[in-house]
Amino acid sequence: QQQVKQSPQSLIVQKGGISIINCAYENTAFDYFPWYQQFPGKGPALLIAIRPDVSEKKEGRFTISFNKSAKQFSLHIMDSQPGDSATYFCAAFQGAQKLVFGQGTRLTINP
Amino acid sequence: EAGVAQSPRYKIIEKRQSVAFWCNPISGHATLYWYQQILGQGPKLLIQFQNNGVVDDSQLPKDRFSAERLKGVDSTLKIQPAKLEDSAVYLCASSLVSTAVNTEAFFGQGTRLTVV
Numbered sequence: 001q002q003q004v005k006q007s008p009q010s011l012i013v014q015k016g017g018i019s020i021i022n023c024a025y026e027n028t029a030f031d032y033f034p035w036y037q038q039f040p041g042k043g044p045a046l047l048i049a050i051r052p053d054v055s056e057k058k059e060g061r062f063t064i065s066f067n068k069s070a071k072q073f074s075l076h077i078m079d080s081q082p083g084d085s086a087t088y089f090c091a092a093f094q095g096a097q098k099l100v101f102g103q104g105t106r107l108t109i110n111p
Numbered sequence: 112e113a114g115v116a117q118s119p120r121y122k123i124i125e126k127r128q129s130v131a132f133w134c135n136p137i138s139g140h141a142t143l144y145w146y147q148q149i150l151g152q153g154p155k156l157l158i159q160f161q162n163n164g165v166v167d168d169s170q171l172p173k174d175r176f177s178a179e180r181l182k183g184v185d186s187t188l189k190i191q192p193a194k195l196e197d198s199a200v201y202l203c204a205s206s207l208v209s210t211a212v213n214t215e216a217f218f219g220q221g222t223r224l225t226v227v
Contacts, residue, residue, distance in 0.1 A: 006153070042220055043115070043202050043218030043221050044154065044202075045218065046215045046216070049215075089153050091153075098156065098159065098166075098167055099156065099216055100156070101153030101154050102153050103152055103153050104151070
C-alpha cells in the first residue's frame with residue numbers, strides 16, 4: 001500500500017535550472033512532511049520539512065510548496081548544482097512518528 | 112555528535128541461511144527504526160521501537176524476521192531463513208521522543224544484504 005506517491009522517478013536538469021519533485025498523499029492524518037536526500041552508499045538525510053498549516057517553506061535554494069486541499073506537496077531546488085545530484089524522497093509522519101516514504105526521485109544535474 | 116552506527120556494511124549469504132544486523136542509535140534517542148530499502152524504492156518501515164518496547168511491527172515478516180532492543184539502546188535485526196527477495200539495504204534510524212513536535216529521524220549508512 002503506497003501512502004505517499006512521488007513523481008517523477010527520475011529527473012535530469014541543467015546546472016542553474018529549477019528541479020521540481022512532486023508528492024501526493026491520501027491520509028489526512030499525516031501532520032508533518034519531510035524531504036530526505038540520499039547519496040549513493042549513504043542513508044537518507046533530512047533536507048527540509050513542512051507542517052500542513054504552512055503553504056510554503058524556504059531554506060536557501062530549497063523550497064517546499066504545500067497544498068493541503070489537494071493533498072499535494074512539492075520540492076523546488078533553485079539554481080540546481082551538480083552536487084545536488086542524489087535521490088530525493090518525500091515522506092510523511094502519521095501519528096506516533098510512523099514515517100512513510102515515497103518511491104524516490106533520482107535527480108541528475110548536468111554541468 | 113556521533114551518528115547512527117550500523118554493522119556490517121555489506122553481507123552476502125546464500126538463501127535459507129541466517130543473518131543478523133546490528134544498530135547503535137544516537138545517544139539519548141529513545142525511538143529506533145528498522146527500514147528495508149529495495150533497490151529503486153523508498154525505505155519501508157519494518158519495525159519501530161520506543162525504548163525497548165515495540166510500537167509498530169505491522170510490516171515485519173514475522174515468520175522469518177525478528178528484532179530486539181533489549182536494553183533500550185542497541186538493536187539487532189535477524190533474518191532466518193533468508194530468501195532471495197530479502198536482498199536490500201537495511202537502514203536503522205533513531206530519533207528523540209516528542210509528544211508535541213515531530214522530530215528528525217537520523218539514519219545510519221545501512222547494511223547492504225545480497226542473498227544468492
